[in-house]
Amino acid sequence: MPVESNTPSDVPSGRDLRIATRSRADNWTKPPRRIETSECITCDSCLRGCPEQFGAIFDRGLDVVIIPELCSGCPVCVLECPVDCIYVDADWTPTDDAMWSHIALTGEGTA
Numbered sequence: 001m002p003v004e005s006n007t008p009s010d011v012p013s014g015r016d017l018r019i020a021t022r023s024r025a026d027n028w029t030k031p032p033r034r035i036e037t038s039e040c041i042t043c044d045s046c047l048r049g050c051p052e053q054f055g056a057i058f059d060r061g062l063d064v065v066i067i068p069e070l071c072s073g074c075p076v077c078v079l080e081c082p083v084d085c086i087y088v089d090a091d092w093t094p095t096d097d098a099m100w101s102h103i104a105l106t107g108e109g110t111a
Ligand code: SF4
Pocket: 032, 033, 049, 050, 051, 054, 055, 056, 057, 066, 070, 071, 072, 073, 074, 075, 076, 077, 078
């Protein structure tokens, strides 16, 4: 018998759960990061570097953004950024409905 028989695979977990509940993990102690748009050169290096289990960075065309609910604050992206424009965002603002819809529509939340 599977050890985790009480956690069926169709129950969201990890990133999927964070997207479904639109909330950060309770056990993340580091604050999320944010990208300063006025300094960002939209190179997408941070997006490629963000670990798959977080998948917190999105290129919206005109700007690149970090979804704080998906960002653990790890902070791999900071090391990737060539212009050093990714900052701690202790007073982060919850992501709006339009962005959550974008995540759902693009399928980037179903990986
Ligand atoms: S701090 Fe980590 S989880 Fe957050 S956006 Fe950067 S790489 Fe992704």
